[in-house]
Amino acid sequence: MPSDISDDDVPLARASHVSAPTISPSTDREMDKSASKARPGPPGASIRHGPVDDRMDIDSTPNGNAKRKSRSSINQAVKYKEESDSDDGAPLAKRQKSKHKKAESDSDDEPIARKNGPKLPPSIKETATLESSDDNQPLGTKIAQRKADIEKAAAKEAKALRADAKAKAKAKSTSKKDVKEESDDEPLAKPKKRQSNGVSSTKKVNGVKKEAESDSDAPIAKKAKKAAPASKKGKAAPATKTARSVKSESKENSEGEDDEEEGYRWWDAPKKEDDSIKWTTLEHNGVLFPPPYEPLPKNVKLYYDGQPVNLHVEAEEVATFFGSMLHSTQNVENPVFQKNFFNDFKDILRKTGGAKDMNGNPVDIKDFKKLDFTKIFEHYKAISDAKKARPAAEKKAEKAEKEKMEAPYMYCKWDGRKEKVGNFRVEPPGLFRGRGEHPKTGTVKKRVMPEQVTINIGKEAKVPDPPPGHKWKAVQHDNKATWLAMWQENVNGNYKYVMLAANSSIKGQSDFKKFEKARELKKHIDRIRADYTRELKSEVMADRQRATAMYLIDKFALRAGNEKDTENEAETVGCCSLKYEHVTLKEPNTVIFDFLGKDSIRFYNEFVVDRQVFKNLKMFKKPPKEDGDDIFDRLTTSQLNKHLSSYMPGLTAKVFRTYNASWTMSQLLQKLKVEDRTMAEKIKLYNDCNREVAILCNHKRTVGASHEAQMEKLTDRIKGLKYQKWRTKMMMLDLDPKLKKKKGAEFFELDPDLDEAWIEQHQKFLVEEQKSKIQKKFEKDNEKLQAEGEKPMPEKELKERLKAATELEAKFKKENKTKKVEAEGKGVTVEKLTTAIEKLDERIRTLELQCADREGNKEVALGTSKINYIDPRLTVVFSNKFKVPIEKFFSKTLRDKFKWAIESVGDDETWEF
Incomplete structure (x- = not known):
């Protein structure tokens, strides 16, 4: 062209x-x-x-090309329980001179390069992600x-x-001609049926012609009508849940809570005449503002040049933004973050009268390195630790109170339906982090006031009341907008919108149209x-x-x-x-x-x-x-x-990413052979396909900072099961010493992955784990007794229960000394122990598959592909066809988000992208 x-x-x-x-x-x-x-x-x-x-x-080369040194893997000893990083009490300026601590975090606000340190993604030569082959082909x-x-x-x-x-168009044209010839006597005004089988219709939206969305093969609504028969009461649930059974189960669990939105199947509903009109009636309760700032205790101060200073409450709040996040070294030790924060902090100091020493004399804060936020950090850390240490009953009560406060904002009435609202909370003030190398990282995000918020609501609906003493910026009734509230933030001047949740019909329709657009691209x-x-x-x-x-x-x-x-x-x-x-x-x-x-x-x-x-x-x-x-x-x-x-109407560059990912996944899934595979093997096969999509479509990433630690923990779990398997074999010898000759000495040897040092460490972990379980059970039993108005058990009962852990410790010491293990359990037999070994082998195999899966995924963004680019209906079809529960692929959040895909496909095993 x-x-x-x-x-x-x-x-x-x-x-x-x-x-x-x-x-x-x-x-x-x-x-x-x-x-x-x-x-x-x-x-x-x-x-x-x-x-x-x-x-x-x-090593720099012309035009920016650089040869980067190869990455060496670091093997670290990994413990079962992570140790929390403790911050020393030195001022920030002094801590900056020390080595940066690598904070493990999954925050989306962090640049990947900062998360992972100076690691390069591996060369394609080092990445064995496609199925292994014995040939020498690169x-x-x-x-x-x-x-x-x-x-x-x-x-x-x-x-x-x-x-x-x-061919269909030709057949349709011939059919219409025949019908016309046979029915000349019929009324001319007979209405025509609406076409929905891939034939697109055009309609005007805001004066511009827009192509209606269509299905390239057959209407989804027709496919979705083939629903599973209703289960009879008293019939036992199948052991393996398909996508359909999970969908039905979620319906039952949520019945009574949001039954109105559950009952709305928008994918079956006829299309609106005017697609630009999003709603007819809309009711909601506005937004939830963060609580007001609570000033610091008089003994907690910001220090400047070694001396405590007094601040106006507004300046003190800004100081707490920085002081409360000293643990996030990737932010607070970033020079750009420091510069932007300090500039805003000095501005607020000027507006509020500046800082003063304990005698009321002005203090000129002009050197960031002389600021010490340690006391502020320690104050907030103490509050956080105290909250974590509270009894479960207190935490439960606080959670219930929070849910009660949020309840009015969680749902809205959209055309009479109950729809869940997504981000109804107004962001609290703080420091802007941004993503990647954002030039405004560290800038103060100011508190959003009701006077900045515009409410969008139906004309007949009651406008929500603003907080006492305040008013809304504006109230409008725009039924072509899908947002409920809106305001402008101060950092980048962007507008923030309160929208419906990911599992709402509006969001679902947006996803549906995106994937249908990608399906339409197949033709062109x-x-x-x-x-x-x-x-x-x-x-x-x-x-x-x-x-x-x-x-x-x-x-x-x-x-x-x-x-x-x-x-x-x-x-x-x-x-x-x-x-x-x-x-x-x-x-x-x-x-x-x-x-x-x-x-x-x-x-x-x-x-x-x-x-x-x-x-x-x-x-x-x-x-x-x-x-x-x-x-x-x-x-x-x-x-x-x-x-x-x-x-193709509506085709843009970004559609190619969705098309390529979905089409590739579709092709890979069609070629799968999963007969006689275990559940874990089926899941791994699916993930292998997902991984290939990510690689073929270049949805790759650098290795996560916590990957090595996670792999070590998984390896330790496998080794723990192997140790348990070895102990079970030794119990068999305790019952029948002749088995050593029958099965051979090799059968009873310790696994090569285990050594005495690791076994002793593992035994200590098992003892501590049992103590922890006993402690938690004791506390839970006491809370139950108190709730029922009964007297709690005394501490001596706990000591009595802890004897079991002491006995286990003594047993391990004896086993290490004698190299023998006494058979445990009531009515234990060689046959029962043999069955136990078979089950342990199965668990080890499952974990080894998981281990291989995670290792293969370390450089690949599976989530990015699965959530944003692969049509979720492909995953539902795989789940149906191979009898794998859909929750193995989609979390509860994703099952809610892709409810339309799960229910529109139903039990169909033949749907194709």
Whole structure:
């Protein structure tokens, strides 16, 4: 397709070094002159992927390419219970001089590079993620071949779908003609039935024609009507739950709580005439504001230059924001975080009269390093520890009180239905953390007041009352908006919205439309790929740039990228907004990307691309271009999306990520053979497919900071079961010493993974674990007695119960000395012990599968693929077909989010993406 932009359309801000509008044959040939004689690698493979840390040692090479030193694995002794990191009492300025502590955290607000330290994601050569093979074929070649096979299958499917649609249209036309001839006497005004089997209808929304969403194969509503028969009372539940049984169970559990929303099957409901109208009636109770600030006790002060200072209550609150998070060293020791906080802190000091010493004399706070927040941190840590140490009954009462306070805000009435509200709590004030290398990290997030909040509600509904002494900024009745309340935060000037929960019908419909849009792309993917492959050699520069961008977005899941306000946020980029310095070329066909991507997370990856794409990128970087110049200087995201919409209404660059993930998963699941597999093996097979999707679609990540510790714990659990298995075998010998001769001495030998030092450590753990269980049981029994108005048991009862742990300790010491284990339990026999060993073997096998699964997942973002890009109906079909409970793949939160997928597919085992 010809380009729709001219030389005059190039934005002025980017016109310093702009590529020529056309490409001459001589320029094309020139790009081949410097090519090395090395054989190009197979295109379509990712060599490395993920953010990197600036602090690592690198050997710089021209144009930003860097060879990073290989990562050495660190084996650490892992204990059963994690030890909490204790902060010393030194002032912050002194603590900064010491080594940074690596805080393990799963917070989304932390940059991955900071979480994981200077670790690089592994090379593709080190990543055995596809099924192992005895051949010598490189993994990169295997991945490239797998991608090529999947793309061939996609092209075949697209042609078949178009041929089928054409045949149906022809048959439909013939049928209508026949009907017309046979029914000339029928009334002309007879209404026509609405078409829903993939034939799209157009309707006007806000003056713009919009294509109605459609199913490419058959209406989901028709498929969903095939429901499972109602279970009879008294019938035992099956041992294995399918997706349908889990759905039914969740219905029963929630009956009476939110029965109205449970009963609304929007996927079966007819489509609205005007899709822009989101609701007719809307009622809700507004938002829940955080509690007011509680001033510090008089003995807890901020220290400056070794002396305590008094602050105005507003300044003191800001000081507590920083002081309460000293444990989060990745934030408080970040120079940008410190700078932004200190600037805001000085501003609030100026507005509130400044700081004063104990005698009332002014204190000029101008050096951040002289601030000591230790006392504040210790105060909040003591409060936190005290809360954790409270009796269970007190915690339960507090939880009940909290739920009672939140109850009015948790649900709204949306067109008469009860729908759950998502984020009804207004964010409390604090320090903005941001994600990645955000330039405003550490800035003070001010307290949101009711006067900043706009309420969106039905005209006939009662407007919720604002807190006493306050009023709302505004009240509106916009039935084309899906938010309930809105305000503007002070850090980036962004608007925050209170929306419905992820499991609501509105959110579900949004997900449904996203995946249906990806399904619709199946019909057009072959034409799109053929066109951009041809245009990679176009003489028109704009067309060639667009084709190259489409190649990168389709093959390597690069985000399209949008223009950013660099004053307010980091200069994050995507494919269309890549700069000269973000791309390094390595002959013969390797492209290295290094830039700040979404959420300011650094993206570093090496791709093996088609030779023509490599040539094009070299052309787009041709002098006089230099750092700061755009690679795709004749392309914008809006122009790219406009071009894509010519193939299919509503098609944008981001649809490719969803399509590629779902189509790939669909192909992999269809080829699975799970006959005679255990439950654990079936789950691992599914995760293996998910992992391949993540790799083939480049949803990879760096190894988590806590991965090694988690693997050690899992390994310890396996070793614990092996120790238990060995003790059981020794009990068999205690009952029948002749078994040693019958089964052979090797059968009774200690597992090679176990040694005496580990066994002694494990025995101590078992003793401490039993003591802990006895202690908790004693406390729980006493709480129950107190609740019933009875006298609690005395401490001597606890001491009596703890004797069991003392006896276990003595037993272990005797076993270590005599190397014999006495048989335990009532009526114990060799046969019973043999059965116990078989069960232990099964548990060990399951944990070993989990261990292998986690090890394979350490570099792959399975959650990203499964939650955002893989159609959840594929997981439901797998669950139905192979009788695996859906909760093995979807948590309760995800089952609520994807309720529409679970119920619309029902018990169907044949649904296809």
